[in-house]
Amino acid sequence: MDALLLARIQFAANISFHILFPTITIALGWFLLYVKLRFNRSGDMAWMQVYRFWVKVFALSFGLGVVSGITMSFQFGTNWPGFMERVGNIAGPLLAYEVMTAFFLEALFLGIMLFGFDRVSNRVHTAATFLVAFGTTLSAFWILVLNSWMHTPQGYELRDGVVHATDWWAIIFNPSLPYRLAHMMVASFLTVSFLIAGVSALRWLWGDRSKGLLRAMRMGVYTAAALIPAQIVIGDLHGLNTLEHQPAKVAAMEANWETGPNVPLVLFALPDEETRENRFEIGVPNGASLILKHEADGVVPGLNDFVAEDGTALHPPVAPVFFSFRVMVGIGMLMLVTSWAVGYRMYRTGNPGLWGARALAAMTFSGWIATLAGWYVTEIGRQPWLVTGVLDTATAAADHPAPILGLSLALYLAIYGVLIVAYLGAIVHLARKASAGADVSLKPAGAMPVPAE
Amino acid sequence: MLDTLPLDDWLPLAFAALMGVSILIYVVLDGFDLGVGILSIDALPDERDVMIGSIGPFWDANETWLVLAVGLLLVAFPVAHGEILTALYLPTTLMLMGLILRGVAFEFRAKAPVERKRAWDLAFFAGSLLAALTQGYMLGVYVIGLDQSLSGILFGMLTAVCLAAGYAFIGSAWLIAKTEGGLQQQAATWARRLIWPLALGMVSISVASPLASPEIFDKWFRLPEMLLLAPIPLVTAGLFVLLVYLVREMPMGGDRLAWAPFAITSAIFVLGFVGLAYSFFPYVVPSQITIWEAASSRDALMIILVGALITLPVILGYTIFAYRVFGGKATALRYE
Numbered sequence: 001m002d003a004l005l006l007a008r009i010q011f012a013a014n015i016s017f018h019i020l021f022p023t024i025t026i027a028l029g030w031f032l033l034y035v036k037l038r039f040n041r042s043g044d045m046a047w048m049q050v051y052r053f054w055v056k057v058f059a060l061s062f063g064l065g066v067v068s069g070i071t072m073s074f075q076f077g078t079n080w081p082g083f084m085e086r087v088g089n090i091a092g093p094l095l096a097y098e099v100m101t102a103f104f105l106e107a108l109f110l111g112i113m114l115f116g117f118d119r120v121s122n123r124v125h126t127a128a129t130f131l132v133a134f135g136t137t138l139s140a141f142w143i144l145v146l147n148s149w150m151h152t153p154q155g156y157e158l159r160d161g162v163v164h165a166t167d168w169w170a171i172i173f174n175p176s177l178p179y180r181l182a183h184m185m186v187a188s189f190l191t192v193s194f195l196i197a198g199v200s201a202l203r204w205l206w207g208d209r210s211k212g213l214l215r216a217m218r219m220g221v222y223t224a225a226a227l228i229p230a231q232i233v234i235g236d237l238h239g240l241n242t243l244e245h246q247p248a249k250v251a252a253m254e255a256n257w258e259t260g261p262n263v264p265l266v267l268f269a270l271p272d273e274e275t276r277e278n279r280f281e282i283g284v285p286n287g288a289s290l291i292l293k294h295e296a297d298g299v300v301p302g303l304n305d306f307v308a309e310d311g312t313a314l315h316p317p318v319a320p321v322f323f324s325f326r327v328m329v330g331i332g333m334l335m336l337v338t339s340w341a342v343g344y345r346m347y348r349t350g351n352p353g354l355w356g357a358r359a360l361a362a363m364t365f366s367g368w369i370a371t372l373a374g375w376y377v378t379e380i381g382r383q384p385w386l387v388t389g390v391l392d393t394a395t396a397a398a399d400h401p402a403p404i405l406g407l408s409l410a411l412y413l414a415i416y417g418v419l420i421v422a423y424l425g426a427i428v429h430l431a432r433k434a435s436a437g438a439d440v441s442l443k444p445a446g447a448m449p450v451p452a453e
Numbered sequence: 454m455l456d457t458l459p460l461d462d463w464l465p466l467a468f469a470a471l472m473g474v475s476i477l478i479y480v481v482l483d484g485f486d487l488g489v490g491i492l493s494i495d496a497l498p499d500e501r502d503v504m505i506g507s508i509g510p511f512w513d514a515n516e517t518w519l520v521l522a523v524g525l526l527l528v529a530f531p532v533a534h535g536e537i538l539t540a541l542y543l544p545t546t547l548m549l550m551g552l553i554l555r556g557v558a559f560e561f562r563a564k565a566p567v568e569r570k571r572a573w574d575l576a577f578f579a580g581s582l583l584a585a586l587t588q589g590y591m592l593g594v595y596v597i598g599l600d601q602s603l604s605g606i607l608f609g610m611l612t613a614v615c616l617a618a619g620y621a622f623i624g625s626a627w628l629i630a631k632t633e634g635g636l637q638q639q640a641a642t643w644a645r646r647l648i649w650p651l652a653l654g655m656v657s658i659s660v661a662s663p664l665a666s667p668e669i670f671d672k673w674f675r676l677p678e679m680l681l682l683a684p685i686p687l688v689t690a691g692l693f694v695l696l697v698y699l700v701r702e703m704p705m706g707g708d709r710l711a712w713a714p715f716a717i718t719s720a721i722f723v724l725g726f727v728g729l730a731y732s733f734f735p736y737v738v739p740s741q742i743t744i745w746e747a748a749s750s751r752d753a754l755m756i757i758l759v760g761a762l763i764t765l766p767v768i769l770g771y772t773i774f775a776y777r778v779f780g781g782k783a784t785a786l787r788y789e
Contacts, residue, residue, distance in 0.1 A: 060560045066513060067556035071549045073520050077527050078542055081535040084527055089753040092528030096757045099524050100764040103517050108775040111510030119778050165752060398535075400542060408546045415550060419557055426564045 006405040007079050007397050010412065015379075016372055017416045018072055021065030023371050024195065026140050027188040028058050029133030031196065031219070036129050040122065046212035053434050054196065054216070059114050060426055064419060066107070071412075079405075080386075082396030087163045087387055090156060090171055091146055098142035106135035137185075144184060148177040150387045151378070152245045163390060175245060179238035180378075186231045187374065189223060190335060191367025196220035197342075198364025199431050201357040208435035218346055221360070224339035232332065236291070242381075243292055246388060247301040248315040249381035253325045254288050255281075255318055259302040263288040268326075271318040276304065316383040324376035331370040338363055464755070465748035468529035469737065471761060472522055477726045479518035481623070481719050486512045488624020490555055490581025491617060492643055493574065500636045501574065505559070507631040507783030510775065512559065516552065526737075529754055530747035533737040540599045541591050548587035554580030582617060589616025589654075596658055596729070597665035598739040608661060615654025622647040623722070626714035629703050631783045637711075641703040644714060648700055652693065655725055659686070662732050666740055669732045682731070689724045692717050 032055060039047035073095070076083060084091065112120060112128040120128070155170030156163045165171060197220030200213050243250045255271040255278055256263050265287020269278035289298040306315035342356040352360060386393045486508040493501050527534045538545055558577035562570050593612030594605055625647060628640035663670035673682060696717050704711065735743045748754065 056564060060564060063513075063556055063560040066516070067553040070516065070520055070552060073523060073527075074538070074545060074549060077523070077531075077534045078538045078545060081531075081539070084531045084534070088528065088531045089750045092524075092531075092749065093753050093756045093760075096521075096524055096528055097760055099517065099521050100760055100768070103520065104514060104768045104772070107513035107517050108771055110513060111775055112778055115510050116778050162750075164750060165756075168756065398539065400539075404542060408543075411546070411550060415553060419553075422557070422561055422565065425566075426561055429566050430564055 003400060003402040003405055004394055004397050006402055006409055007400070008393070010405060010409045011075060011079060013409065013412060013416065014068065014071055014075060016375075017420070018065065018068035019371065019375060020368055020420075021061045021068065022136070022140060023188050023191050023368065024061040025058060025065055025136045026185065027192040028054065028061065028195075029129070029136050030189075031192055032058060033126075033129050033133050034219075035216075036126050040126060046210070046215060049210065049212040049434075050216045053212075053430065055114065056430055057195075057199075057427060059110070060423065062106075062110060064423060079398050079400070080396045081398050082391070083386060086161065086391045086396070087150075089163055090149065090165050093165075094142055094146040094149075094172075098139055102135045102139035102142065106132055106139065109135065140184065140188075141181065144181050145172050145174075145177060148180045149174045151180075151382055152176040153387055153390055156390075158390070163387075176238075176241055179234065179241045182234045183231070183238050183374070186227055186234060187367065187371050189227055190231060191371055193220040193224035193227070193339075194335065194360070194363050194367050195365070197224065197339075197360045198362075199427065201352060201360035202364070202428075203431050203435045204352065204357050205354075205361060206432070206435050214351065217352065217360070221339055221343045221346055221352075224335060225343040228332065228336045228339055232336075235332075240292070242378075243301075246381065248303065248306045249321065249378075250292065251301050251303045251306070252316045252318045252321040252381055253377060254292075254300070255322045256288060256300055256302045257304050259299065259305050261289060261297040261299050262286050263292075263298075263300040263302075265291060266322075269322070271322050273313070273318055314384065316381045321377055321381045324373040324380070328370050328373035328377060331366050331373070334363065335366060335370070462745070464751055464758070465529065465744040467758060468525060468748070468754060469734075469744045471758075472525040472529065473726070473730055475518050475522035475525060477723060479515070479522055480726070481722050482511070482515035482518060484620045484722070485623045485627040485715070486515055487555075487581045487585045488620035488622065489627060490577055490624075491585060491621045492624050492628070492640075493581075494578040495643070496636070496639070500639065503632060503636055503783055504628060505562070505577070507628065509559070510779045512556070514772065514775070516556070525757075528757060529749060530737050530742075530744065531749050533742050533747040536738050536742065537595070537599070540601065541594065544587040544590050544594075548584050548591070551580045551583030551585075551587060555584065556580070585617035585620045586613040589613035592616060593658070593661075595739065596662045598741075600665070608657075611657060612654060615650055615657065618647050618650030619654050619722075622651045623715065623718045626700075626718045630712045630715050633708070633782050637704045641700060644700040644703065648697060655689070655693075655721070658725075659728070662729070666732075668740060672732060685724055685728050685731075689721055689728075692721050692724075696721070 032051060035047055035051045035054070038044075039051060076091075076095075109128040109131040112125065113132050116128065117125055149171055152175045153163075153171075154174050155165060155167035157166050158164075197217050200217035200220065203213055204217065239250065239253075251257075254263070255266050255269050257276055257278070262285070264283030264285050266278065266281055266283045269281040269283075271278050286296040288300050289296055292298060292300050303313075303315050303318065306313065308314055338359050342352050342360055345351075345353050345356050382388060384392050384394070386396050489504050489508050493504055496504055523534075526537075554576045558573045558580060562573035562577060565573060590609040590613040593609035594600065596612070597605055597608055599605075600608075622644060625640045625643040629637055629644065632640060663673055673679065696714060699710065699714055699717070703714065733739055735745070737744050737747050
């Protein structure tokens with residue numbers, strides 16, 4: 001395999017692994033704050049039980065996010081030196097601001113949040129919980145500013161091929177930021193809602209009927225039921241914004257080859273870039289025109305508009321974008337049906353029922369799949385550009401010898417494989433332990449040394 | 454004085470200083486927690502829980518200084534960043550593997566089923582050791598000008614072992630301060646054993662860097678600079694003698710001076726760092742690229758500098774707060 005492809009696979013593997021954990025910590029921090037505030041107000045130990053269980057999942061996810069994030073920050077330089085050489089004047093300050101405003105904040109107050117309960121007052125502990133949630137969100141903000149700017153760059157000028165900032169407000173509040181930020185935040189809340197509901201449902205199926213468990217499950221299911229319609233609207237607006245700024249990406253999402261009116265909504269097809277047409281296409285007439293232009297005869301751009309004179313494609317690879325998009329939307333629909341059906345049942349009877357609990361348990365990590373699929377749509381959809389119209393991906397890559405890249409890729413994949421298995425195993429183990437009642441001693445911790453868990 | 458210097462002159466200087474301070478804070482802070490990780494292999498299970506408990510609330514933030522340092526290098530001196538990290542691609546990758554392993558082992562050892570705890574303890578040790586060794590290797594290769602020949606690699610291996618020992622030493626100094634009873638005794642024993650490889654490391658780097666570069670040799674052994682610089686090696690040597698005496702006496706009755714070995718070791722690290730910084734200034738890639746040649750656009754640097762001047766004092770403030778919250782003797786961690 002050639003070095004560029006290996007470098008791409010390595011970066012894709014790293015970022016796919018990394019994104020799983022911020023996706024959890026961004027929203028879980030706010031869920032924990034909510035639970036803590038409920039505990040403060042009611043003094044009800046059942047809320048404390050919920051906090052104690054989920055704060056461990058938070059710590060686990062945060063740890064994995066930190067270590068994979070450090071890896072990412074090194075890889076910008078080691079694998080993509082062209083990126084920093086060309087757009088470092090903008091990417092650098094944004095990354096530096098993330099570290100300086102958010103990273104230290106999260107890391108230090110997480111220590112207090114996890115281990116400081118008997119060392120600081122309850123109020124300081126609540127404040128630490130807030131600062132951690134705030135820090136993870138701020139972190140996400142800076143990263144998404146950079147990412148959005150790479151999709152829809154503005155506020156810069158080129159001198160000798162190097163990007164220089166001219167207007168920082170324009171750079172930070174670039175056209176796709178509001179949509180991407182909202183979409184990602186809600187994605188994170190949905191992921192965590194289903195995680196909380198799913199793990200709680202699993203414990204419920206094991207026979208755990210504790211008060212806190214049902215409260216957590218309700219919190220997850222109701223949040224999901226409320227947010228999924230909002231996510232559909234935000235996703236639609238995000239799509240319209242992408243159509244305006246990155247039409248080739250939308251064309252790939254729809255697998256639409258020819259620009260024109262009355263474009264069908266392709267439900268299924270096998271896009272073929274050799275023949276530049278779809279095989280086995282099943283579509284809803286005028287569907288894409290209706291969704292994208294809100295008119296049956298709206299003109300929708302096609303992929304054939306993005307081909308160079310010599311025939312090389314200037315649009316992203318079609319099949320991965322097309323299928324990822326369908327996976328994301330499909331899971332979104334499943335989320336809608338599950339959360340509404342189970343939510344209704346819980347509202348009426350107070351419990352999810354056998355099949356409701358099974359459905360929730362099966363959907364525990366559905367948010368991860370949808371989020372990954374969504375990122376593949378947006379990131380693969382940006383190709384061949386790294387920074388739209390400014391820098392293409394091939395130019396940014398380092399020229400490491402392929403064997404070295406292959407070796408480090410193999411090492412990363414092996415470690416990530418072990419870690420993901422261990423992470424899932426640890427969550428199941430924690431859930432079993434909590435349901436077995438090992439966690440119910442709620443005596444305040446004294447000065448006595450306590451055995452580690 | 455600054456207003457008489459043009460912006461383009463002092464801005465790279467300010468960033469070199471910021472980066473230097475970040476690296477220094479990293480080496481002291483992550484140094485002790487990597488060191489505790491290395492020592493953890495030699496401890497009883499109960500002691501290991503206390504040892505890991507003593508660094509639990511801090512390791513995350515300690516590692517963030519590395520991210521800041523590398524970030525500043527990347528942002529302020531992109532050319533040098535490419536040059537250094539491309540030359541050190543493999544050790545960097547291995548270091549990241551080490552940091553990943555130990556970072557997750559931290560969480561997993563406390564949460565995985567009991568029968569897996571042993572495996573995660575091993576991963577914690579191995580990751581800590583790997584990170585320390587690769588950092589030492591990179592330091593060695595950097596000191597002799599990114600020399601990748603056989604002698605460069607051998608010297609890198611020597612500094613790798615010495616830096617790992619140095620980290621383990623400051624780790625044991627941390628444990629002398631943060632623990633009591635049998636574990637404190639044990640920490641003192643570790644310190645007595647590790648002080649000599651620490652000395653070997655400092656001496657070999659001090660000897661190798663002037664030998665590897667006539668320019669550095671000239672900077673140190675030329676009058677009157679030689680006299681002005683003399684306090685650095687002399688004070689270091691003095692502190693070292695004091696340290697040898699102290700660790701022999703540790704732990705003292707009534708826990709007297711328990712913090713002294715850690716404080717003195719930190720001071721020695723600072724002096725060593727100042728010495729290195731003086732040797733290499735104004736180069737960011739030894740004898741190849743100066744900080745002014747490597748610096749990126751001044752607008753970008755200005756934006757970051759403003760942010761750094763506002764946020765760094767705040768960061769230092771809550772760092773001190775966090776260390777005070779967890780002051781006193783350590784116990785095994787529990788999650789609340």
